[in-house]
Amino acid sequence: MDIGSLPDIESHRDLHIWIIENLKLVPVPEGAYGNFFEEHCYVILHVPQSLRATQGTPKDLHYWIGKKADAEAQGAAGTFVQHLQETLGNATVQHREVQAHESDCFCSYFRPGVIYRKGGLASALKHVETNMYNIRRLLRIKGKKHVSATEVQLSWESFNKDDIFLLDLGKVMIQWNGPKSSISEKARALALTCSLQDRERAGRAQIGVVEDEAxxxxxxxxxxxxxxxxxxxxxxxxxxxxxNQLQKARVHLYHIYQKDKDLVIQELATRLLTQDLLHEEECYILDHGGCKIYLWQGRRSNHQEKTISFSQAQGFIQAKGYPTYTNVEVLNQGAESAAFKQLFRTWSEEQPRSKNLGLIRKLNQVKLDVVKLHSQPELAAQLRMVDDGSGKVEVWCIQDLGRQPVDPKLHGQLCAGNCYLVLYTYQRMGHIQYILYLWQGHQATKQEIAALNGNAEELDLMYHGALVQVHVTMGNEPPHFFAIFQGQMVVFQGSTQHSGKGQPAPATRLFHVQGTDNYNSRTMEVPARASALNSSDIFLLDTASICYIWFGKGCSGDQREMARRVVTVISENEEDKETVLEGQEPPHFWEALGGRAPYPSNKSLPEDVSGFQPRLFECSSQHDHLVLMEVVFFSQEDLDKYDVMLLDAWQEVRRPPLAYWDVSVSV
Structure with a gap:
C-alpha cells in the first residue's frame, strides 16, 4: 500500500477522508464529507487546527466500517490505519467505528449530520453530484444531538411514528415529521435537509414540511x-x-501480555482505578461497561503487541459477548483522551511543571485592561474575567433561610459556616449585565445551601431572568470573584455575626494570606498552630494584644504588599501590628501558636491547567438518570434554545442553575 502518495496532512485542513475501493485508497472530495456508503470502509483523520491546539495535541484516526462492507475491505482499512499511525507518531488516538454506532468524537466532525447511502464500488466515486435532480430516495432521519440520515426502502412501510423522513425528489424535498418526534429533533432534521439542499442542489430545490397531514x-x-x-x-x-447508565459504572482494567505463543488477558482492577496501575512497558484493556473498549499502550511496550491492537480488542469483545459494533479506542501513553482519563480517580500529566511555570506566573501578574477583555474574548476566557471588578457590588448573607443585607464596609468578609449571594452589576457595550455569585462555605448546613439556591431563584425572578448564576464553593473562587473585593477577601471560621448571632471570635486566630494582586488574593483563617505555617507564604497571627505579620522566606514583594492591605481587615489598630521575619520570631509568637512544630517549606505553585481542554455536554434525562452526551470540537453553533448544556472548563463547570442536579464531570 502506497503511503507516500497521501496529501499533506499538516496543511490547513483539519479533516481528511479516504474511501477503500478495490482495496485502494481514494481521497473523498471535501464537498462529499459526511456521506458514507454502507458497502465500504473509510479512514478519517482529524488534525486539530484550533487556536488552543498545540504541537502535542493528539490527532484522531478513525477506521469506519459500513454495515455491508466485506472482510477484505475491513482488512485493507485496518492495514492502512496501522501504517498511517506509524507515520503520524504516538500522539495519535485510533478509533474503530461501525455504521450507526459511531463515537461522539466521530459524529462531531459532521454537522448537521451523517448520511448513510446505499450502493458501492464505482458509484462511490461520485459521492455527491451537485445540481442532480434525477433522484428519488427516502431518508430516515434520527438522532438528538448527533443526527444521521439512512437511505431506506421507498415505501410507506419504512415510516413510523417516532422518526422523521425526507422524501427527496430532486427539485422537491418533503420532510415528514413523525407525530412523536420532539421539537429539537424536527429542528435538527430540518437543518440537515437545508444542508442537502445547499450542497447537492445548489440551494434551488424547494423544501416542504409535513407537520400535520390534514x-x-x-x-x-x-x-x-x-x-x-x-x-x-x-x-x-x-x-x-x-x-444502561448503571452499566457504564462498571469499569474493569485488564493486563495484556504475551506468554509463549499465547496472548493472555488478566483482570487487574475495577473502579475506582488509579493511574499507577498503568506501566509504560505494558499494554492494557479498559472495559467501560461494554459500551466502549480502550486499549492503552505504554511507550516501551512490545512492538508486536501494538501492531495487533485492533485484533486484540475485537477478540476481547467476542470473548465477552459484546455486540460487534462496540466502539474501540487505541491510545498511546501521553496521548490519552479526556474520556479515558475521567475513568481514573485522579490523572496527572507527565510534563514537568517548570516548563509552564513562567506562563503561570505571567498570567497571575497580568495588569488587566478592561478594553482588551471586551475586544479579545479569548483573553477574557483564559483569565476567566469579564472586567476588572470595578462594577457595583451587593452582598446578602443567608440567615434564617432568608437574605440579610451585608454592610458595604464588610463586603469581602465571609464566614465558612454561612452562604452568601453576591450580585455584581457592570456594563458591556453600553448594556447592563449581571452576575450572581452563590458562595457556599465548607461548614454550611444542607438547609442553608438549599436556602441559598432558593433565594438565588427569587432574585433571578426579580431581574426577569437576566442574572448569570455562578456557583462558588469556598477555596475554589474564580479570579473575578477576588477582583470585586479588590484583594481583600477574608474567610473566617465559624458562622457570621452580622445579625448579632453566631460564634464568639477566639482570642487567637491565624490567617493564611495568598496572592500577589487583586485578581488572585485570598485570606483564609486556618487552625492556630505552628504546623499550619508555610515558608512560601505570609500569615497573620492575631492575638488579644498584638497582630503579627509573618513573612515566610519564600514570599515575594507583591505578596507582602497584599498582606499589608488585608491586615486592616483583621486588626484595625495600626499600633498593635508587628512585622516578623521567618527565623526571627519572638517567644510570644510561638506561645500563641501552642509551641514550635515542623511546617512545610516548599514553594506552592498554582495548578497548571494549560493542558486541559474544555468539554461540552448535552444533558438529558433517561429513566430517572441524568445522561451526558459529549459534543467534541464544539462551537457556539452547538448551543440552541432546545438544549440544556454543561460546559466543563476544568476549574469551572458551567451548568443550568437547577438545585436538584448534582453534576461533576471534571476528569
Missing part, C-alpha cells in the same frame, strides 16, 4: 403519488439498543 394536503398528494396510498396506521419505531 393541513398539508398538497404535500401529501405528492407523497402519495410517489409512495402510493398508505394502508393501515403507522407503528411505533423499534427502540434502539440503549446503554
Amino acid at each position: 393541513k398539508a394536503s398538497g404535500l401529501m398528494e405528492i407523497m402519495e403519488t410517489v409512495l402510493g396510498r398508505r394502508l393501515g396506521s403507522l407503528y411505533a419505531a423499534i427502540p434502539s439498543r440503549s446503554i
